[in-house]
Amino acid sequence: QAKGEGKARFRIFEPALAERVEARRTLETDMRRALKAGEFELHYQPLVDAHSGRVTAAEALVRWRHPRRGLVSPADFIPLAEETGLIMPLGAWVLRTACTDATRWPNAIKVAVNLSPVQFRDDRLPEAVEDILRETGLPARRLELEITEGVMFDDEERTLMMLSRLKAAGVGLAMDDFGTGYSSLSYLRRFPFDKIKIDRSFVRQLPADAESAAIVRAIITMGSCLGMTTTVEGVETAEQYAFVASEQCSQVQGYHVSRPLPSKDFVAFLVGQKAAA
Ligand code: C2E
Numbered sequence: 001q002a003k004g005e006g007k008a009r010f011r012i013f014e015p016a017l018a019e020r021v022e023a024r025r026t027l028e029t030d031m032r033r034a035l036k037a038g039e040f041e042l043h044y045q046p047l048v049d050a051h052s053g054r055v056t057a058a059e060a061l062v063r064w065r066h067p068r069r070g071l072v073s074p075a076d077f078i079p080l081a082e083e084t085g086l087i088m089p090l091g092a093w094v095l096r097t098a099c100t101d102a103t104r105w106p107n108a109i110k111v112a113v114n115l116s117p118v119q120f121r122d123d124r125l126p127e128a129v130e131d132i133l134r135e136t137g138l139p140a141r142r143l144e145l146e147i148t149e150g151v152m153f154d155d156e157e158r159t160l161m162m163l164s165r166l167k168a169a170g171v172g173l174a175m176d177d178f179g180t181g182y183s184s185l186s187y188l189r190r191f192p193f194d195k196i197k198i199d200r201s202f203v204r205q206l207p208a209d210a211e212s213a214a215i216v217r218a219i220i221t222m223g224s225c226l227g228m229t230t231t232v233e234g235v236e237t238a239e240q241y242a243f244v245a246s247e248q249c250s251q252v253q254g255y256h257v258s259r260p261l262p263s264k265d266f267v268a269f270l271v272g273q274k275a276a277a
């Protein structure tokens with residue numbers, strides 16, 4: 001009877017699985033084509049100094065301008081790019097494009113680039129970063145790499161070695177989506193991060209929710225005690241902005257300041273800010 005059941009289940013699930021495999025294969029082929037066709041683009045979201053309100057950096061966020069599907073968000077293709085290894089050429093393209101774009105920005109505004117844990121697993125990453133800085137002419141201090149807690153799990157010794165090599169290259173290191181992983185506290189002490197980016201899940205219910213407020217306040221205090229700056233992500237309202245600024249965070253990012261903008265619009269945003277100041 002158990003055998004019979006197994007067969008029935010197999011028959012029910014087989015088509016769905018085959019369909020899924022097929023869909024992934026199609027997407028993979030499509031991504032390879034898109035990379036060659038130049039369909040990926042970077043949008044930039046301003047990060048402002050919490051006190052002056054001035055733009056001091058921008059985060060590069062990749063999008064896929066698909067001929068039929070329109071603008072595709074990274075959540076819909078980064079995971080598959082990571083599984084297939086396509087994240088390596090895509091990630092290199094992102095890094096090179098972001099550094100090139102940033103050389104054209106005024107006031108030594110920094111560019112923040114997200115690194116996939118898969119890119120981080122490649123020992124040659126620090127040299128690749130240095131090569132791109134040399135090729136594009138962007139000073140290392142103007143590049144910041146955003147790394148999620150995910151990379152910390154692999155192998156602590158190796159992680160420390162990789163982060164130290166990147167740090168020695170002169171780039172900034174930010175821990176992204178802080179608070180969503182595990183063992184965050186020991187990692188902060190152990191690894192040479194310059195910045196903590198507080199995940200937007202802690203911001204959503206600010207300023208009304210006392211527990212969210214306590215967590216954000218505690219992370220900002222801890223960061224500053226450990227010599228790290230803090231960026232609060234996902235600030236969507238004036239009330240949230242006022243709260244996090246009053247809590248002495250260093251930097252604010254979120255729809256309240258600006259959505260991620262196509263490169264051209266980001267530069268226009270900078271010009272507009274300057275005019276307003
Ligand atoms: P992330 O690095 O945490 O980036 C911040 C995400 O939050 C972005 O989503 C941004 O558009 C969104 N966001 C910013 N402000 C607000 C806000 O006020 N409210 C809300 N609801 N959302 C806000 P996006 O662009 O869809 O990117 C999602 C994730 O995809 C990123 O999260 C990052 O993990 C990944 N990603 C994006 N670009 C790259 C890339 O070039 N390489 C890699 N490896 N990952 C990338």
Ligand code: MG
Nearest residue numbers: 059114146176
């Ligand atoms: Mg990020």
Ligand code: MG
Nearest residue numbers: 176177197233
């Ligand atoms: Mg983030």
Ligand code: MG
Nearest residue numbers: 176177199200
């Ligand atoms: Mg995130």
